[in-house]
Amino acid sequence: MSTMVSAPAGWEMVVGLEVHVQLRTRTKAFCNCSTEYGAAPNVNTCPVCLALPGALPVLNAHAVELATRAALALGCTVNPMSVFARKNYFYPDLPKGYQISQFDKPLAEHGRLKIGTNAEGTGITVGITRVHMEEDAGKSVHDRYAGATAIDLNRAGVPLIEIVSEPDMRSAEAAGAYLRTLKLILQYVGISDCDMEKGSLRVDANVSARRAGEVKLGTKTEVKNLNSFSNVERALALEFARQTELLERGGRVEQQTMLFDQARGVVRPSRTKEGSHDYRYFPEPDLPPLVLDAGFIERMQTSLPELPEARRSRFAGDYALGEYDVDVLTSSAELADYFEGVARQSGDAKAAANWTINGVLTALNASGDDIDAFRVRPADLAALITLVRDGVVGHSAAKQVFAEMVRTGDRPEQVAQREGLVRVDDDAALRGWIDEVLAEHPAEAQRYLAGEKKLQGVLVGFVMKKSKGSADAKKVNQLLASRAQG
Numbered sequence: 001m002s003t004m005v006s007a008p009a010g011w012e013m014v015v016g017l018e019v020h021v022q023l024r025t026r027t028k029a030f031c032n033c034s035t036e037y038g039a040a041p042n043v044n045t046c047p048v049c050l051a052l053p054g055a056l057p058v059l060n061a062h063a064v065e066l067a068t069r070a071a072l073a074l075g076c077t078v079n080p081m082s083v084f085a086r087k088n089y090f091y092p093d094l095p096k097g098y099q100i101s102q103f104d105k106p107l108a109e110h111g112r113l114k115i116g117t118n119a120e121g122t123g124i125t126v127g128i129t130r131v132h133m134e135e136d137a138g139k140s141v142h143d144r145y146a147g148a149t150a151i152d153l154n155r156a157g158v159p160l161i162e163i164v165s166e167p168d169m170r171s172a173e174a175a176g177a178y179l180r181t182l183k184l185i186l187q188y189v190g191i192s193d194c195d196m197e198k199g200s201l202r203v204d205a206n207v208s209a210r211r212a213g214e215v216k217l218g219t220k221t222e223v224k225n226l227n228s229f230s231n232v233e234r235a236l237a238l239e240f241a242r243q244t245e246l247l248e249r250g251g252r253v254e255q256q257t258m259l260f261d262q263a264r265g266v267v268r269p270s271r272t273k274e275g276s277h278d279y280r281y282f283p284e285p286d287l288p289p290l291v292l293d294a295g296f297i298e299r300m301q302t303s304l305p306e307l308p309e310a311r312r313s314r315f316a317g318d319y320a321l322g323e324y325d326v327d328v329l330t331s332s333a334e335l336a337d338y339f340e341g342v343a344r345q346s347g348d349a350k351a352a353a354n355w356t357i358n359g360v361l362t363a364l365n366a367s368g369d370d371i372d373a374f375r376v377r378p379a380d381l382a383a384l385i386t387l388v389r390d391g392v393v394g395h396s397a398a399k400q401v402f403a404e405m406v407r408t409g410d411r412p413e414q415v416a417q418r419e420g421l422v423r424v425d426d427d428a429a430l431r432g433w434i435d436e437v438l439a440e441h442p443a444e445a446q447r448y449l450a451g452e453k454k455l456q457g458v459l460v461g462f463v464m465k466k467s468k469g470s471a472d473a474k475k476v477n478q479l480l481a482s483r484a485q486g
């Protein structure tokens, strides 16, 4: 997938993104049907989302809360009054013949998203034009019946927000960074699972090209059918190369919708003339204007959790962690919470970071589990760190204790006792293992006792293995050395 697409020099890419995000509500935007993903076709429907005559929409208050929280987390101003509008178009999976959306009076406007730093070390901030609420359409299913299209209306009426950015991005990588940052914020706030595979986060990209130094925007195209962030980056690079080659030859970019064809690695014009849509928007007569009082907006603001950027700088400051550790540990709110629990209860942030990254994440990657289902809770991992610090369990034995904790969910003291992994520094026990090792390896023993000192490390290794890592390595070294001198 690392196809390098090169565009002619002297051109600048201009990108703006439209992101649709399904809100994590139990029921749909305007009726009581379930939003459950993956149910049998058309079971989650009712007269409202089937658009039967006379059925009236009722706005889902939880959807308004989630949309407002998302808008505030993106630094938007929430409008005290916004208006639902009908966006009219014909499509088989849109039974009403229109989608309830918002048009000239959206829920929120004028936000911003910081996506990192440019080569000069200045922060890059992308403007958020607007966040508005709307409903999802149903799904056309093309692979169920040969030669026919089936319609599944379970998704019709699922609440969405659309987040529209300013054309502030200048590269495919910046677009990728914007999307990853946006997704992380929305996940921290808990408004959506943002799962692109289930379609709960969808991206359309507007891209144009202009001569370097030019202020006026070129003609843009809209690229659709983007099912992963890496495909967004790939499709933008392809479309930018196509546009600039066309412009270099003296051609003109036509404003149109392009589809990314992942299998063939090309961007091609969509067969439908989507660019020429006239949606004939008008206010939705069945819904009153959405009026949000200052108290509600204030409550939504104070209900926001600590956002990723704030958490990153606090982790770097409070726990004195390096950039890599901070990036990994803040990659999800759940992981950050887990690490903080371990750090607080063990009083050792560095050890907590190491164990969370090298132990917990490795185990989760191997099992494919979610951290919420992880057997080793922060208090148990903190207890293990304390056992190591107090010298009760050695470093290599601690890894085995941890593996057993992951398997059984038992407390570290229990595991260490049961598995014989409590550090042994008792001379008699250590001498016993040394005697056994020397007897089992007579050739090495003879050479070592005759003065071949470099064999000491090998023999200590045998003792550690025999003791399953529980022997006090320092003492084993001392006892062996005294044996050689004696």
Ligand SMILES: [Zn+2]
Pocket (backbone or CB within 6 Å): 028, 031, 032, 033, 044, 045, 046, 047, 048, 049, 050, 157
């Ligand atoms: Zn319904």
